[in-house]
Amino acid sequence: MASLSNSTNIFWQECPVGKLDRQKLLNQKGCVVWITGLSGSGKSTLACSLSRELHSRGKLAYVLDGDNLRHGLNKDLGFKPEDRTENIRRTGEVAKLFADAGLICVASLISPYRKDRDTCRAMLPDKNFIEVFMNMPLDLCEARDPKGLYRLARAGKIKGFTGIDDPYEPPLNCEIEIQQTNGVCPAPTAMAGQVVSYLQEKGFLEYQ
């Protein structure tokens, strides 16, 4: 089947093997776990721990790391607001393809602007976009400073750094929030466990 796009002579090609078939093969449901938060808030740590936990259960996950994508797909983009928006848009489009392929796609990006995240959410059926907010205080992230970037930003050597001289807009209705308990951060496996429990409860870890 093919249908003509209104404006541009571009057809849509439908393939006989679809998302449901791939989900059955994998015994899981494709979705996007979108991890957002400040630099140093633990996004990559959660992504890795989650990826390990899902793999140990025989589930196929793939991590789209914002920094890694900037070495490839998004290497033409900088950090101006419009570049950040395009960076998120492309990542969302790719995450959507991975979910369509049947994978649990774990996107890990600061993604500071609410409207950009909501654009990605709107690309997918709502329940297939699982927004995870790493709700860690700025002073903790800055104290960790695993990449030394806050120091550079405070010294004025990086401009437009999220949390310092560029805003971070926290989610209003995220599916999962990771935060400290009595001033203590959860361990990586505990954070991953929180997400896995959600996925299990919502039926993403089985085909039907």
Added chain:
Amino acid sequence: MASLSNSTNIFWQECPVGKLDRQKLLNQKGCVVWITGLSGSGKSTLACSLSRELHSRGKLAYVLDGDNLRHGLNKDLGFKPEDRTENIRRTGEVAKLFADAGLICVASLISPYRKDRDTCRAMLPDKNFIEVFMNMPLDLCEARDPKGLYRLARAGKIKGFTGIDDPYEPPLNCEIEIQQTNGVCPAPTAMAGQVVSYLQEKGFLEYQ
């Protein structure tokens, strides 16, 4: 592990679950099957047939269709040479991610310029990029004209149409060539079979 990029303060994040682990889970090897050829040469037909054949063997494949991507990831791009190049570059980057995820990624795009295809090849270990050339004569493709585009191009209503007023550069060293035998085109299952045989012979359909 994380390492600092020279120019842009972008780190590389390595995850504990890697390509080999995913390949083992899927019992296959990730790769890119890149189908190139004129409009109407049968690229989508092969992609669909191949996807069906691989699925029936329990293998996880995913089709990246050039037209479909132009509705999403590449919707900001047109058909000027630089836009075509960027279209192919992004598709190559995404195909590389899918191969890294362990999938057999089937990319189906006219991809008329040799240097653009070679750019994608260079993104992957050479043996993991399998170029399939749909070597069908222009007059056959034009007679088929499944989307009515040759007619529009001949009438001057589409400019820069590959094969009419924009060049198609055939591969010089493709891995697989699909062509007519005594003036007869192979059936879709026969074309798919040719690719599956190659994948099997090269060990892509098993983990080790």
